[in-house]
Amino acid sequence: MILLTTLGYIMIILGSLFLLLGALGIVRMPDLYNRIQAGTKATTLGALSSIIGVGLVNPNWFFKTLIIAIFIVLTNPIGSHSIARSSYKSGLKPELQSEIDEYKPENIQDERSDLR
Amino acid sequence: MLNFVFVLIFLALILSGFRFFKGPSSSDRVVALDTLTTIISVLLVTSSLFFDNYILLDISFVFAALSFTSVIVISRYLEGGNS
Amino acid sequence: MNFKRFITTLIIYFIFWLAYTTSLAANEIIMGIILSTLLSVFTYKSFSQKNPENNIVVRIINLIKYIPVFIIEMVKANLDVARRVINPSLPINPGIIKISTDLKSDYAKLFLANSITLTPGTLTLDVKDNNLFIHWIDIESTDKDIQKNLISGKFEDLLGGIF
Amino acid sequence: MRFRDYLSLFLVIILGFIIFQAFDGTIDNGLNIKQFGEVNLSERTSIHYINKDVNNESTQIIYNESKNPESGSANYVTSIIANYRALDTLGEITVLFIAAAGLAFVLGDHNKNNAFASDASFIVKIGVKILFPLLFLLGIYIIIHGHLTPGGGFQGGAVIATAILLKFLAYKDYKLNHTGLTILESFAGISFLIIGLIGLYTDGSFLTNFLANGTIGTLFSAGVIPIIYILIGIKVGAELSGIISNLINA
Numbered sequence: 001m002i003l004l005t006t007l008g009y010i011m012i013i014l015g016s017l018f019l020l021l022g023a024l025g026i027v028r029m030p031d032l033y034n035r036i037q038a039g040t041k042a043t044t045l046g047a048l049s050s051i052i053g054v055g056l057v058n059p060n061w062f063f064k065t066l067i068i069a070i071f072i073v074l075t076n077p078i079g080s081h082s083i084a085r086s087s088y089k090s091g092l093k094p095e096l097q098s099e100i101d102e103y104k105p106e107n108i109q110d111e112r113s114d115l116r
Numbered sequence: 117m118l119n120f121v122f123v124l125i126f127l128a129l130i131l132s133g134f135r136f137f138k139g140p141s142s143s144d145r146v147v148a149l150d151t152l153t154t155i156i157s158v159l160l161v162t163s164s165l166f167f168d169n170y171i172l173l174d175i176s177f178v179f180a181a182l183s184f185t186s187v188i189v190i191s192r193y194l195e196g197g198n199s
Numbered sequence: 200m201n202f203k204r205f206i207t208t209l210i211i212y213f214i215f216w217l218a219y220t221t222s223l224a225a226n227e228i229i230m231g232i233i234l235s236t237l238l239s240v241f242t243y244k245s246f247s248q249k250n251p252e253n254n255i256v257v258r259i260i261n262l263i264k265y266i267p268v269f270i271i272e273m274v275k276a277n278l279d280v281a282r283r284v285i286n287p288s289l290p291i292n293p294g295i296i297k298i299s300t301d302l303k304s305d306y307a308k309l310f311l312a313n314s315i316t317l318t319p320g321t322l323t324l325d326v327k328d329n330n331l332f333i334h335w336i337d338i339e340s341t342d343k344d345i346q347k348n349l350i351s352g353k354f355e356d357l358l359g360g361i362f
Numbered sequence: 363m364r365f366r367d368y369l370s371l372f373l374v375i376i377l378g379f380i381i382f383q384a385f386d387g388t389i390d391n392g393l394n395i396k397q398f399g400e401v402n403l404s405e406r407t408s409i410h411y412i413n414k415d416v417n418n419e420s421t422q423i424i425y426n427e428s429k430n431p432e433s434g435s436a437n438y439v440t441s442i443i444a445n446y447r448a449l450d451t452l453g454e455i456t457v458l459f460i461a462a463a464g465l466a467f468v469l470g471d472h473n474k475n476n477a478f479a480s481d482a483s484f485i486v487k488i489g490v491k492i493l494f495p496l497l498f499l500l501g502i503y504i505i506i507h508g509h510l511t512p513g514g515g516f517q518g519g520a521v522i523a524t525a526i527l528l529k530f531l532a533y534k535d536y537k538l539n540h541t542g543l544t545i546l547e548s549f550a551g552i553s554f555l556i557i558g559l560i561g562l563y564t565d566g567s568f569l570t571n572f573l574a575n576g577t578i579g580t581l582f583s584a585g586v587i588p589i590i591y592i593l594i595g596i597k598v599g600a601e602l603s604g605i606i607s608n609l610i611n612a
Contacts, residue, residue: 016158061170189527
């Protein structure tokens with residue numbers, strides 16, 4: 001029991017460290033897409049670790065914390081993908097040095113042919 | 117022990133809030149909003165441990181769901197703005 | 200009515216319900232069975248898969264194999280983020296590349312895209328048919344096969360087994 | 363006359379009969395119609411609250427053990443909203459109904475184009491497929507556990523409307539069945555009134571908690587409070603979904 005509690009607290013602290021890392025990444029990264037990457041990865045792992053940690057400290061809540069964690073792990077990448085795609089479509093191009101961009105509108109046929 | 121965690125989480129909130137207010141483009145603000153809401157969900161879950169109160173878990177779940185929806189709404193809006 | 204799909208959906212919804220209530224009182228279980236039956240009558244067609252390739256046992260075994268791989272990749276991704284945050288002047292060579300996938304099922308593609316977003320240095324921008332468009336911080340190779348191995352090689356087989 | 367006209371007539375007659383029964387003095391509930399001037403208005407409006415004896419409860423109320431405590435709900439905010447101030451809540455859902463009806467009146471026509479020119483991206487579409495039942499079930503859970511955990515009819519209805527909003531965001535061709543929504547909404551409203559009238563009939567006060575309260579903290583407890591909250595949840599969910607549908611298809 002004491003082992004579970006200790007493990008839980010360690011996971012909570014590690015998780016909050018990752019959350020801080022994600023926030024730092026959002027402030028320090030140079031352009032939008034790098035910020036999205038840093039933010040999503042770090043906050044997702046931070047949230048997963050902290051929330052499961054709470055479930056380990058108090059095992060009665062474990063199932064509930066598990067489903068909150070699953071929900072966050074499922075929705076966070078979807079949300080950040082949605083932001084990235086919409087910013088690309090609205091004209092915010094990433095700073096590319098190597099000029100490799102296979103997602104250019106002219107490279108793929110556009111599905112928005114049915115505009116009103 | 118949890119006080120230390122709260123300090124870390126508040127630092128993270130302040131940092132992403134900085135990006136939220138500064139962020140040159142609106143997409144940057146949405147990214148910051150996404151991060152802020154995830155951090156607040158975690159804050160609610162850890163608070164439920166701190167106050168030993170089960171009900172904050174429910175609130176955290178609903179908050180996460182609503183913030184996800186808001187992010188999708190805003191990004192759909194940004195995407196449609198240029199069509 | 201496809202009975203197998205219906206029952207699978209019902210069981211998944213009932214597990215959701217148990218996780219929400221976190222209680223095994225008889226009242227809650229009765230209520231949960233009634234509600235998940237009602238909800239799955241209306242939504243099982245859009246929720247469940249049409250024709251999964253494997254049977255349920257193989258799928259669960261694959262799921263159990265998939266979770267540690269995923270978590271290890273996620274931790275690696277975070278160490279990578281930490282390296283870049285602490286030293287933002289690291290050489291980056293960003294670009295958007297296209298890789299193709301052999302996965303057929305929609306859910307498998309969704310989980311592949313999410314896994315790629317959460318693994319080091321990559322972010323899925325879009326999925327069109329069998330192609331994934333990926334923003335990669337540091338393009339290590341321009342060869343399609345090596346790219347595919349580096350980015351999605353670890354997940355494809357397992358996800359193909361789950362869905 | 364069509365079938366629905368007969369149905370409405372039938373319902374109105376039944377409601378009138380219940381009200382008449384409650385006031386005409388055949389049962390002794392302290393509410394018999396008196397001559398004008400003989401009525402003590404303070405008795406009429408607040409008789410049950412003045413006569414209510416809460417100090418008589420000598421034992422402490424214990425979660426999951428006490429039976430039939432005062433108003434019976436573990437979440438006392440719910441006690442206040444759906445029991446002491448249930449009439450006020452009836453007014454609130456009426457306000458929401460009028461707002462939705464006004465919006466539908468102004469925007470009209472559900473067959474216009476969707477606000478979005480295209481579907482959302484593949485990932486959002488498939489993600490919504492998984493998330494929709496998860497959120498819908500969460501809304502139902504919040505509504506049904508309104509007397510045990512935070513939330514209730516209004517909040518759960520809002521979560522259900524959020525799930526439907528996600529469907530609208532993902533699929534540009536998604537349409538709601540407005541006839542079905544209207545039926546659900548009217549059903550919930552009428553049932554709310556009928557429950558109130560049954561309370562008037564049995565205990566002489568509109569919206570009285572006339573069922574047994576059960577053990578505090580279990581799912582089937584608190585008398586009519588969960589039933590009222592389920593009806594409010596259906597009504598709020600249907601109205602908010604209708605508002606979202608009207609605004610997106612405007």
